[in-house]
Amino acid sequence: MTKYEYVWLDGYQPEPFLRSKVKVTNDQTPPEWSFDGSSTLQADGGSSDCILTPVQEYTNPLFGDKLVMCGVQTGSREVHPSNTRHAASEVASDEWWFGFEQEYFLTNPDGTILGWEDGIPSKPQGEYYCGVGAANVKGREVSEAHLEACLEAGIELTGTNAEVALGQWEYQCLGKGIKAGDDLWMSRYLLNKVAEDFDVSVNIHPKPQSGDWNGSGMHTNFSNKEMRESGSEELFNSMCEKLGKVHEDAINNYGSDNDQRLTGLHETQKITEFSFGVSDRGASIRIPIYTVEHDWNGYLEDRRPASNADPYKIINHIISTLS
Numbered sequence: 001m002t003k004y005e006y007v008w009l010d011g012y013q014p015e016p017f018l019r020s021k022v023k024v025t026n027d028q029t030p031p032e033w034s035f036d037g038s039s040t041l042q043a044d045g046g047s048s049d050c051i052l053t054p055v056q057e058y059t060n061p062l063f064g065d066k067l068v069m070c071g072v073q074t075g076s077r078e079v080h081p082s083n084t085r086h087a088a089s090e091v092a093s094d095e096w097w098f099g100f101e102q103e104y105f106l107t108n109p110d111g112t113i114l115g116w117e118d119g120i121p122s123k124p125q126g127e128y129y130c131g132v133g134a135a136n137v138k139g140r141e142v143s144e145a146h147l148e149a150c151l152e153a154g155i156e157l158t159g160t161n162a163e164v165a166l167g168q169w170e171y172q173c174l175g176k177g178i179k180a181g182d183d184l185w186m187s188r189y190l191l192n193k194v195a196e197d198f199d200v201s202v203n204i205h206p207k208p209q210s211g212d213w214n215g216s217g218m219h220t221n222f223s224n225k226e227m228r229e230s231g232s233e234e235l236f237n238s239m240c241e242k243l244g245k246v247h248e249d250a251i252n253n254y255g256s257d258n259d260q261r262l263t264g265l266h267e268t269q270k271i272t273e274f275s276f277g278v279s280d281r282g283a284s285i286r287i288p289i290y291t292v293e294h295d296w297n298g299y300l301e302d303r304r305p306a307s308n309a310d311p312y313k314i315i316n317h318i319i320s321t322l323s
């Protein structure tokens with residue numbers, strides 16, 4: 001018997017939550033499976049069945065045998081409106097690589113950020129980023145267990161670090177084509193599940209703490225074959241200009257409440273403005289020095305996506321704009 005842990009996105013707005021359930025079967029591959037869509041804002045009670053269609057399989061590092069990322073279909077076998085993966089999969093090919101920098105806060109079950117139980121931390125931001133010591137970092141054990149779990153699952157995390165605010169962390173997740181989106185969603189699932197073991201929750205709101213505290217983003221590094229292998233200054237500039245022409249569309253797809261984060265402060269550009277520049281962390285798009293130094297072969301970093309953004313929507317926006 002094989003234990004498959006099915007994972008999917010529900011119908012909540014503006015961002016979906018992750019759901020899962022376990023199937024035990026003799027089947028060699030995970031079969032399609034139905035669920036009660038009326039409990040996930042994906043169907044009415046009178047016609048509640050929705051269908052899970054397996055799209056990506058992983059070794060399950062925490063339980064049973066396999067993790068199964070699923071798309072959702074309606075009971076009449078149409079692409080469900082909540083299924084943002086479908087549109088992204090129509091444009092994404094493996095020549096497109098994405099490196100997502102997922103930032104997040106760890107909280108107690110009551111929602112207070114780790115280290116903030118007695119209110120605002122006594123020290124301002126400064127010593128927390130990549131810090132060490134019990135006064136400077138909270139929740140390292142979660143970050144480390146999550147990294148191990150992702151690597152065991154076959155999800156390519158390329159690094160982790162303590163972030164600028166106390167209780168804030170980041171990991172970087174690299175993938176190709178549509179699998180980049182699957183991997184990021186599954187890495188979020190594993191993060192939430194690993195955190196359960198420590199009685200800790202994960203908050204990916206882009207600005208959980210107002211004031212002079214960093215918000216959370218999901219900087220998105222991306223490239224295609226031409227950018228990596230036969231790039232030029234003209235190519236990179238023209239791509240940035242194309243992205244600038246659809247800036248509003250990007251913001252609509254890059255996560256809710258992002259206006260609280262994209263203020264022009266804390267290494268961000270204002271949400272109403274678009275700019276790009278070499279090494280510029282105050283720009284919407286940064287052209288990394290790596291790219292310039294490699295004779296304009298490399299990648300771009302879109303700094304606008306919020307930490308709560310749907311990676312399928314980001315992939316769809318970037319590839320549709322640039323191809």
Ligand code: MG
Nearest residue numbers: 101103163170
């Ligand atoms: Mg960061």
